[in-house]
Amino acid sequence: MNNKLFYQDAYIRTFSARILKQERDEADQWYVVLNQTAFYPTGGGQPHDTGVIEDERVINVEEINGHIRHYLETPIQDTDREVSCTIDWERRFDHMQQHTGQHILSAAFEKLYDYNTVGFHLGSDNLTIDLETETLTVEEVEKAEELANKIILENRPIEVKWVTEEELAQYPLRKETKVKENIRLVIIPGFDYNGCGGTHPTSTGEVSAIKILDWERQKKKVRLQFACGKRVLHQLGKKQKVLQGLTKLLNAPEIEMEQVVTRLLDNGKRLEKELEQAQDRLLQYEANNLAVTHHQIVAEHFQNRTIQVLQKLARYVIAQDPMAVVVFVATNENRLQLVCGCGSDRNEDMKQLMAEILPLINGKGGGNKTFAQGGGEALVSGEQILQHMVTLIR
Ligand SMILES: [Zn+2]
Numbered sequence: 001m002n003n004k005l006f007y008q009d010a011y012i013r014t015f016s017a018r019i020l021k022q023e024r025d026e027a028d029q030w031y032v033v034l035n036q037t038a039f040y041p042t043g044g045g046q047p048h049d050t051g052v053i054e055d056e057r058v059i060n061v062e063e064i065n066g067h068i069r070h071y072l073e074t075p076i077q078d079t080d081r082e083v084s085c086t087i088d089w090e091r092r093f094d095h096m097q098q099h100t101g102q103h104i105l106s107a108a109f110e111k112l113y114d115y116n117t118v119g120f121h122l123g124s125d126n127l128t129i130d131l132e133t134e135t136l137t138v139e140e141v142e143k144a145e146e147l148a149n150k151i152i153l154e155n156r157p158i159e160v161k162w163v164t165e166e167e168l169a170q171y172p173l174r175k176e177t178k179v180k181e182n183i184r185l186v187i188i189p190g191f192d193y194n195g196c197g198g199t200h201p202t203s204t205g206e207v208s209a210i211k212i213l214d215w216e217r218q219k220k221k222v223r224l225q226f227a228c229g230k231r232v233l234h235q236l237g238k239k240q241k242v243l244q245g246l247t248k249l250l251n252a253p254e255i256e257m258e259q260v261v262t263r264l265l266d267n268g269k270r271l272e273k274e275l276e277q278a279q280d281r282l283l284q285y286e287a288n289n290l291a292v293t294h295h296q297i298v299a300e301h302f303q304n305r306t307i308q309v310l311q312k313l314a315r316y317v318i319a320q321d322p323m324a325v326v327v328f329v330a331t332n333e334n335r336l337q338l339v340c341g342c343g344s345d346r347n348e349d350m351k352q353l354m355a356e357i358l359p360l361i362n363g364k365g366g367g368n369k370t371f372a373q374g375g376g377e378a379l380v381s382g383e384q385i386l387q388h389m390v391t392l393i394r
Pocket residue numbers: 099100103186196197198199200
């Protein structure tokens with residue numbers, strides 16, 4: 001414990017140390033073990049520190065079998081001396097803010113609603129807790145956020161106590177501790193008592209602010225996303241940029257944004273419907289034209305038309321002329337789409353016709369006696385397939 005400087009003082013950014021050993025791990029990564037360190041190793045939900053030892057970048061810190069390994073990009077040349085070490089303070093302080101914010105927010109949910117925190121994730125841009133509840137209302141979220149920020153504003157001290165298992169009974173712990181010896185309690189007097197091995201500032205004010213961003217139900221719990229400290233400003237800046245962009249784009253003030261977008265979406269839907277109706281009228285017109293210009297066998301080859309359009313067009317033609325047989329083929333790049341249908345006064349079997357044609361183009365399809373469709377590879381030209389189908393009908 002004595003060599004963990006981050007437990008003596010979480011604000012130590014630079015220190016000197018002696019290298020106890022430098023070696024490669026199983027994955028061939030270089031690391032050093034120091035006689036003392038302020039580098040926090042991954043643990044308790046808090047990510048590891050980064051920084052430099054002499055001029056070498058520390059890219060990962062892990063505690064394995066009681067030794068804190070400082071993983072390096074490249075090994076240190078001369079290991080038989082004191083080395084100067086600096087941790088990346090911006091990263092560490094961010095972790096201290098997020099981590100402590102989590103203590104405060106979890107305690108707020110527990111105090112107000114008795115919702116236990118059963119999960120915690122601290123990533124480089126994502127901070128979440130999992131609350132043991134199946135429902136969470138906007139009002140509950142607002143109240144918990146308000147209480148958490150009140151605790152920050154009161155700038156309460158954050159104390160650390162090392163206790164034995166017997167001494168634990170004196171404290172109203174938020175949850176049971178996992179370790180049985182060298183138990184480290186992180187205490188916000190009158191508010192939160194929690195076993196934790198992470199790094200924290202000395203008072204709640206340094207967390208600066210907590211903002212809940214979003215939440216969603218996941219099975220029997222609720223995952224809640226939030227931001228603390230500098231990340232709150234970062235989030236505000238990011239969202240402000242998006243909003244300003246939209247304000248210009250939509251030519252509407254922020255407050256009216258939702259109405260304006262709703263109107264735009266409604267407009268889009270209306271136009272889409274109108275377009276569909278207009279296309280439908282065009283298809284009916286085209287079908288009329290096909291019915292009068294062909295005599296009973298209405299056979300046409302098209303370029304780039306979807307099977308849905310061919311089907312519609314074919315149905316319009318046979319609806320108009322019960323004596324008509326329709327055969328449509330479309331060439332869409334290297335695919336052929338086929339549709340055939342016959343009017344109510346005809347007797348040909350369209351399913352049978354399709355079944356005979358599809359093997360020629362490695363195709364698949366189906367239908368019934370009066371209407372069938374399919375598609376396959378353009379192994380022969382669309383015109384040839386069309387002629388073949390017409391011959392089979394005749
Ligand atoms: Zn903690």
